[in-house]
Amino acid sequence: MKSARLLGHRQRARLGVNVAMIIISLLLVLPLWYVLNNAFKVEQEILRQPLVLLPSTATLANVVRAFTAMNYPLRFMNSVVILVLSCVLLVSLGTLAAFGIAMARSRFLDRVYTLLVAMITLPFQLAMVPLIFMLKGFGLMNTYWGTALVYSGWFLPFVIFIYTGFMRTIPRELEEAGRVDGCGLFRSLLSIYIPLLKSVTGTVLILRGVPIWNDLLVSLITLSRSTMSTLPLKLYSFIGTYGSAGTRWTLVFGGTVIVSAPILLVFLFLQRYFVRGAVAGAVKG
Amino acid sequence: MERRGLTEAQRRQIVCFLFTLPALAVVFVFFLFPMLRSLVLSFTNWDGIGHDFQWVGLKNFATVVTDSSFRQVVVNTLYLIVIYVPVLNVIALLLAVAVYNSGRAGNIYKSMLFFPNLLSMTVIALIWKIIYNNGGILNQFLKAVGLKILARDWLGLPQTVLPAMSFTIIWFAVGYYLLIYLAGLNTVPVELYESAEVEGVTRTQKLFRITIPLIAPSVTINIVLSTIGIITLFDLPFVLTRGGPGYLSETLALHVYFYAFVQLQTTYALALAVLLGMFAILITSIQLRLLRRREEASR
Amino acid sequence: MRRIIVLFLAIFLVLGAGLASAQKVTLTVALMSSDIPEATQAFLDAFVAENPDIQIDFTSLPDDVEGFLQPKAASGELPDYMSINGGSFGAGLVDKGLILDLRGTFADKNTIDAVKPQFTSPMGKLFGIAGGVSTSVIYYQVKAFKDLGITPPDNWEDFLVACEKLKKAGKTPLIITPADGTIANTLWSWGFANNIVAKYPDYAKRFREGTMPLDTPEFADVFAKAKVLYDKGYTQEGAVSTLYMDGNQMYIQGKAVQQFAGSWLAGSLLKTDFETGIYMPPWNAKGKTKVPIVATETGWAVAEGPHKAQATRLLDWMNGKGFHYYQNARGNIPDLKDPMGPIKLDQRMKTYLDKLYSYKLTSGLWFEFIPAATMQLIPKLYQEVLLGQKTPREAAAAFDKAAKDAVKK
Numbered sequence: 005m006k007s008a009r010l011l012g013h014r015q016r017a018r019l020g021v022n023v024a025m026i027i028i029s030l031l032l033v034l035p036l037w038y039v040l041n042n043a044f045k046v047e048q049e050i051l052r053q054p055l056v057l058l059p060s061t062a063t064l065a066n067v068v069r070a071f072t073a074m075n076y077p078l079r080f081m082n083s084v085v086i087l088v089l090s091c092v093l094l095v096s097l098g099t100l101a102a103f104g105i106a107m108a109r110s111r112f113l114d115r116v117y118t119l120l121v122a123m124i125t126l127p128f129q130l131a132m133v134p135l136i137f138m139l140k141g142f143g144l145m146n147t148y149w150g151t152a153l154v155y156s157g158w159f160l161p162f163v164i165f166i167y168t169g170f171m172r173t174i175p176r177e178l179e180e181a182g183r184v185d186g187c188g189l190f191r192s193l194l195s196i197y198i199p200l201l202k203s204v205t206g207t208v209l210i211l212r213g214v215p216i217w218n219d220l221l222v223s224l225i226t227l228s229r230s231t232m233s234t235l236p237l238k239l240y241s242f243i244g245t246y247g248s249a250g251t252r253w254t255l256v257f258g259g260t261v262i263v264s265a266p267i268l269l270v271f272l273f274l275q276r277y278f279v280r281g282a283v284a285g286a287v288k289g
Numbered sequence: 290m291e292r293r294g295l296t297e298a299q300r301r302q303i304v305c306f307l308f309t310l311p312a313l314a315v316v317f318v319f320f321l322f323p324m325l326r327s328l329v330l331s332f333t334n335w336d337g338i339g340h341d342f343q344w345v346g347l348k349n350f351a352t353v354v355t356d357s358s359f360r361q362v363v364v365n366t367l368y369l370i371v372i373y374v375p376v377l378n379v380i381a382l383l384l385a386v387a388v389y390n391s392g393r394a395g396n397i398y399k400s401m402l403f404f405p406n407l408l409s410m411t412v413i414a415l416i417w418k419i420i421y422n423n424g425g426i427l428n429q430f431l432k433a434v435g436l437k438i439l440a441r442d443w444l445g446l447p448q449t450v451l452p453a454m455s456f457t458i459i460w461f462a463v464g465y466y467l468l469i470y471l472a473g474l475n476t477v478p479v480e481l482y483e484s485a486e487v488e489g490v491t492r493t494q495k496l497f498r499i500t501i502p503l504i505a506p507s508v509t510i511n512i513v514l515s516t517i518g519i520i521t522l523f524d525l526p527f528v529l530t531r532g533g534p535g536y537l538s539e540t541l542a543l544h545v546y547f548y549a550f551v552q553l554q555t556t557y558a559l560a561l562a563v564l565l566g567m568f569a570i571l572i573t574s575i576q577l578r579l580l581r582r583r584e585e586a587s588r
Numbered sequence: 589m590r591r592i593i594v595l596f597l598a599i600f601l602v603l604g605a606g607l608a609s610a611q612k613v614t615l616t617v618a619l620m621s622s623d624i625p626e627a628t629q630a631f632l633d634a635f636v637a638e639n640p641d642i643q644i645d646f647t648s649l650p651d652d653v654e655g656f657l658q659p660k661a662a663s664g665e666l667p668d669y670m671s672i673n674g675g676s677f678g679a680g681l682v683d684k685g686l687i688l689d690l691r692g693t694f695a696d697k698n699t700i701d702a703v704k705p706q707f708t709s710p711m712g713k714l715f716g717i718a719g720g721v722s723t724s725v726i727y728y729q730v731k732a733f734k735d736l737g738i739t740p741p742d743n744w745e746d747f748l749v750a751c752e753k754l755k756k757a758g759k760t761p762l763i764i765t766p767a768d769g770t771i772a773n774t775l776w777s778w779g780f781a782n783n784i785v786a787k788y789p790d791y792a793k794r795f796r797e798g799t800m801p802l803d804t805p806e807f808a809d810v811f812a813k814a815k816v817l818y819d820k821g822y823t824q825e826g827a828v829s830t831l832y833m834d835g836n837q838m839y840i841q842g843k844a845v846q847q848f849a850g851s852w853l854a855g856s857l858l859k860t861d862f863e864t865g866i867y868m869p870p871w872n873a874k875g876k877t878k879v880p881i882v883a884t885e886t887g888w889a890v891a892e893g894p895h896k897a898q899a900t901r902l903l904d905w906m907n908g909k910g911f912h913y914y915q916n917a918r919g920n921i922p923d924l925k926d927p928m929g930p931i932k933l934d935q936r937m938k939t940y941l942d943k944l945y946s947y948k949l950t951s952g953l954w955f956e957f958i959p960a961a962t963m964q965l966i967p968k969l970y971q972e973v974l975l976g977q978k979t980p981r982e983a984a985a986a987f988d989k990a991a992k993d994a995v996k997k
Contacts, residue, residue: 017492021391028384029401032460035416036404038426073625097312104308113306116313121577123316125517125569126324127542129549130562133337134326135319136663145665157319160312162514166469169506173476189304207472210403211465218409224656228616228665230647236409241622241648243411255625256415264407271407272400338661339684352993357986358968422834423826424843445767445829447975531768534828534971535978550655553677553960 042257043067066258073255074238076262082148082227083217083234084266089152090216091209094163097156098208099201102167103193107179117168120161128158128221136225144226151226158222159212166211170204171197206274217267235263324566330556331563337555349560353548361536362544365451369519369540370572373455377515378508381463385470386500399471403464410461414528417457418444421529444530450538454526461525462518466511473507474500509580513573520569541565612643613898618656618667620649620886627917631910635902638909642898653886654960661686668899672716672889674706674956676796681889682715688890689713693900695907703884703923706956710796717907718884719914720852721921722953723944724774727839727853728846730863732759740867743874744813751822760844761822763835764814766970769963770832771814772954774848776966778871779810781879781951789949792957798995802988805981811973812980813871828974851937852885855919858934866940880944883953885920959994962987 044062070076105117135154136145144150174197182192198205223234242255295303331349335342353359384402388395405413420426421443428440443453481499490498501508523542526532532539532547539547545565549558621628625648632644647667649656654677660666661681672678672687681687690696691714696704703718728740733750736757741747751761765771783806785791794800817823824830824844832849839847840860848869849857858864872878888906890899906914912929915922921941922931944950955963969983978986 018390018392021387022394025384025387025391025394025398029398032463033401033404035420035460036408038416038419039408039412093315097315101309101312104305108302108305110302110305113302113309116309118574118577120316121513121573122570123321124514125520125573126320126566127521127545127562129542129545130327130559130566131320131323133555133659133662134323134330136659136665138318138323140663140665153315153319156315157321160316161320164312165513166510169510170472170476173506189301189308203472203475207468210468214406220409220411225659228647228660228667230616230645233647239409240411240650242625243415243622243650256412260408260412263409267407271403336680337658338680338686418831418834421829423824423829424838442826442829445826445971447977450829530829531831531967533767533968534975535968547964550652550658551960551964552962553654553658555658 039257039260042253043261045257046254066254067261068258070242070255070258071262073242074235074259074262076235078231079233079235079238080266082232083236085148086151086155086223086234087213087216089148090155090159091213093152093156094159094212095205095208098160098163098167099193099198099205101160102164102171103189103197105164105168106171107189117164121165123161124165131158132221132225139226146227146229146232148232151222154222154226155216155219159216163208163212166208167201167204170201174200210271210274213270214267218263239263327559328563331559333556335556337553345556349556350564353557353561353564358536358539358544362539362541365537365539366519366541368451369455369458369522370516373458373519374512374515376455377459377462377466378511380459381466381511382470382501382508384463385467385474386496388467388471389474399464399467402467405461406465410524411528413457413461414525418529421453444538445534447534447537450530450534454529454538457529458519458522458525462515466515469507469511469514470504473504477503505580509577512580513576516572516576517569520565520572541568612641613895614643614645615669615895615898615902616645616647616667617669617902618647618649618671619888620651620653620671622648622651624914624917627913631906631913634913635905635910638905639898639901642901657681666891666893668891668893668895669902670889670891671719671886673886674703674716674718674884674952676960678707678715678889679709679713682709682713683711686892687715688892688896688900690715690717690890690900690903693717694904695900698907698925698928700923700925702882703887705792706884706952707887716887716889717903718887718923719920720885720918721923722883722885723851723881723921724777724849724869724953725851725866725940726762726846726848726869727857727864727866729842730865732757732845733865740865741870743870743872743876745874747870748816748820748822751817751820754845755820755822760824762817762824762846762848763830763838763844764817764823764827764848765830765832765835766814766827766967766974767829767831767834769967770850771970772963772966773850774869775814775970776810777881777883777951777954778869779813780807780954781881782871782873782876783807783809785879785951786949792952795957795959795991796995798992800991802991803985807987808980808984810980811969811983814970815973815980818974828971852918852920854934854937855917858919858936866936868940868943877949878947879949879951880947881953882944882947882950883956884923959991961994962990965990 043066044064045066046063105113139145139150139154142150144153178196179189179192182196218236220236220240223237227233227237239256239259242259330342332344332346333342334345334348388398388402391398418425422428423442423445427443431437431440441449443449477500481503482495485495485499519540521542522540523546526538526540526543527546530538532543541561542565545558545562548554548561617632619628628646628648632646636642636644649671653671653673657666657670657672657677664686666681666686672681678687682689695717696714699717700721703721704714707716707718708714726740732754733739736753738750738753741750754761764775780791787806788794788800791800818827824835824838830838835847836849836853836857838844839849839857842860842862847857854866858866868878868880870878888903890896890903907924908926909928911922911924911927912931915927916930916932919932919934919937921933921937954966965987969978969987972978973980973983
């Protein structure tokens with residue numbers, strides 16, 4: 005009773021929301037605990053006791069074995085270079101194009117936009133075989149650029165879709181005001197729109213960066229040299245169905261931890277860009 | 290000078306077009322063009338390897354559509370769209386509003402809810418396989434708490450396989466769509482809420498009168514994206530059930546995959562993928578049109 | 589003109605590469621070896637040590653070997669040395685000139701003839717060398733059989749009696765795995781061997797020509813046997829959704845008395861904590877001679893290209909001096925005339941093989957003769973039959989239609 009009186013109506017509501025959210029978040033993360041848990045178990049225990057919350061014997065051996073089996077430093081470098089190149093292309097070309105579409109008020113570009121949105125829906129497998137021929141022709145097989153360009157081609161429609169959606173919510177007056185100040189279109193993009201879109205850019209980087217980090221579809225076809233191969237490609241090679249105990253669980257779980265850890269760190273870092281009110285504040289200013 | 294002939298608006302349009310050019314070039318060369326090549330090949334009897342082929346008209350399409358499993362696969366895909374898209378979006382939106390309102394801890398919840406997305410789909414499917422298996426975690430848990438009667442072969446029964454799979458997809462995807470809703474919420478000026486509170490508006494009213502209309506663009510984005518997510522979903526059912534039992538959890542995209550990489554019937558795969566693409570474009574353009582109208586109405 | 593330019597370029601490149609790396613050749617090698625990563629690395633290292641002019645760029649293939657290789661074959665990007673299965677896919681590659689005809693190589697001469705037909709194309713070219721002989725067997729808990737006075741049954745009727753005894757004793761008699769393609773290695777292939785092969789010994793040719801009659805009661809029985817086991821409760825709970833790897837783990841954990849699985853699993857299934865025995869799947873009717881399975885392991889092929897000489901050297905080494913590295917890790921059945929190294933084969937498997945090789949009429953495994961277009965169908969039809977959505981006869985008819993359509997194309 006006392007606490008209820010101390011807390012105002014708003015605080016009580018907030019407390020309720022928090023309790024609910026804690027429970028939901030924990031439930032959601034529970035299955036992932038299983039990965040982490042298994043990454044540190046010995047092989048026999050992985051096979052025998054699925055419903056154990058804490059391993060009776062913890063070992064770093066799985067992670068270490070996965071690290072060596074993957075040749076982690078090399079693959080990590082490959083993954084990072086491809087991810088960075090792709091993200092740079094996606095964000096730079098994506099904002100430019102979305103800005104063009106949002107500002108033009110042109111029928112033609114609206115049509116192009118609809119076409120782009122439609123293209124998000126096309127299954128990538130459809131492009132695969134002709135794509136290999138083309139990459140070979142351009143000499144882009146087994147290159148970082150080739151792989152990054154394929155990701156860009158595949159994901160740019162999505163990125164443009166998101167950016168355009170948000171650019172249209174930004175009041176036009178802002179850009180018009182900029183024009184009065186003598187800003188060209190490009191300058192208003194840089195000085196007005198891009199700062200406003202920080203949170204959207206953070207979102208785009210997460211929403212497309214993570215799939216690129218984890219992707220198998222593209223890298224399986226563009227990177228056939230093992231010196232070029234990425235972390236998920238190596239992780240995937242541990243998973244088999246016909247082999248002895250099928251999959252090497254120790255390697256898979258140990259490997260999953262070291263493949264996912266870097267992207268987790270990046271995610272936690274990018275959090276900063278989702279800060280509430282970033283846009284609202286800027287509009288006011 | 291010729292440019293003098295152009296009006297200010299026209300010049301602007303040209304500049305805008307130039308902005309879009311680099312992106313369009315990349316998309317065309319590395320995505321659209323190979324797609325179109327495949328489209329052409331879907332009218333041939335190309336064997337997937339050699340260099341020669343003959344035109345066979347619509348034969349591949351006819352074969353794919355009249356295949357006995359085709360209907361089931363379409364039904365599954367539609368089922369997933371009809372169940373999953375609304376349920377997922379309601380949950381994601383409610384959670385987004387909750388995260389938005391839960392103060393500083395919001396960042397932590399958001400990260401936790403997004404966690405599943407950091408893992409590859411293959412690993413996700415392996416985890417859920419272990420959960421749903423007959424001797425798996427879920428049944429062990431049900432038995433431990435005295436609900437043995439509920440325990441069953443979740444992935445082996447016609448009644449439970451698709452609901453089980455939908456649950457996994459929602460579990461996996463909710464954090465993703467939540468982020469987009471949050472990005473939308475972050476564009477709503479805080480002042481609006483503050484003035485609403487001064488006027489004594491209730492929380493439900495706030496949700497329906499302020500929040501939802503103002504984040505209409507994110508609703509549009511999310512509905513379209515989650516529909517596309519289902520239409521292109523293949524890796525989860527591939528690892529979780531291989532489309533089984535029978536064809537009861539096979540999606541259209543997985544069907545394409547099987548044609549292409551297991552049955553090695555490349556042209557059938559291409560024909561079905563073309564149909565899939567057309568289906569996707571149709572559904573999303575209907576959605577976009579409806580939602581755009583609502584977006585404009587609510588402004 | 590273009591050829592000349594290409595030739596010049598090639599010469600130029602070869603000279604340039606030669607100057608740069610003192611004539612070391614980098615072979616791209618792609619093997620299906622996710623279950624034995626350490627051993628694979630070890631034998632590749634051993635090969636390089638003996639062949640200092642070769643470097644190896646190794647990729648581990650996923651299990652869908654054909655699915656992985658097809659897009660690469662289409663674009664001329666096949667690895668220099670690769671895993672390949674017997675059957676129509678490899679045959680297509682060799683007839684298109686994408687992989688080498690291996691007749692006359694040392695590897696060919698050192699391999700027994702029994703594993704060659706499955707790796708021979710309709711044009712008579714040898715497109716791969718098998719990595720061993722394979723078959724599928726029933727693994728069983730010796731103690732459970734002894735306790736109930738069961739001896740390994742010799743025909744289908746006795747098998748049902750044994751299962752009944754096990755079930756009455758409160759045990760799970762048999763694991764079946766219809767959720768993925770591997771049920772084709774066991775129930776389907778043994779059913780086909782015992783019901784069909786005696787009548788149609790030329791089954792492989794008939795499949796190729798689309799003249800294999802499959803809409804028959806005998807073929808329906810291939811599916812019906814699974815239904816019988818399932819309906820009588822002789823299979824594990826949740827059988828419909830069980831994957832092969834789940835089934836193997838269940839057996840290792842002692843959750844069922846018998847597991848029907850490949851001989852290539854001997855490495856792990858014979859090393860369980862409890863004593864495990866093996867016997868020949870009794871899929872024959874009482875009084876009829878068994879038709880057992882003698883088939884091939886996934887083998888190796890060499891791509892047509894600038895490195896074919898070096899890749900062939902690797903092939904000859906794998907099917908000669910280096911074979912034991914690979915064989916010891918898998919514990920599979922060797923197919924070499926001269927093993928050239930210490931082969932490790934479990935005594936139980938040796939005894940089994942002596943018996944197996946005494947049969948005159950044998951059959952292959954499914955993937956060696958059915959059209960690729962029907963492969964996906966087998967597990968699905970089994971699941972539908974178990975759930976009662978199709979009768980065994982309907983399943984047989986569906987398979988018959990798919991097999992014939994595949995050839996018509």
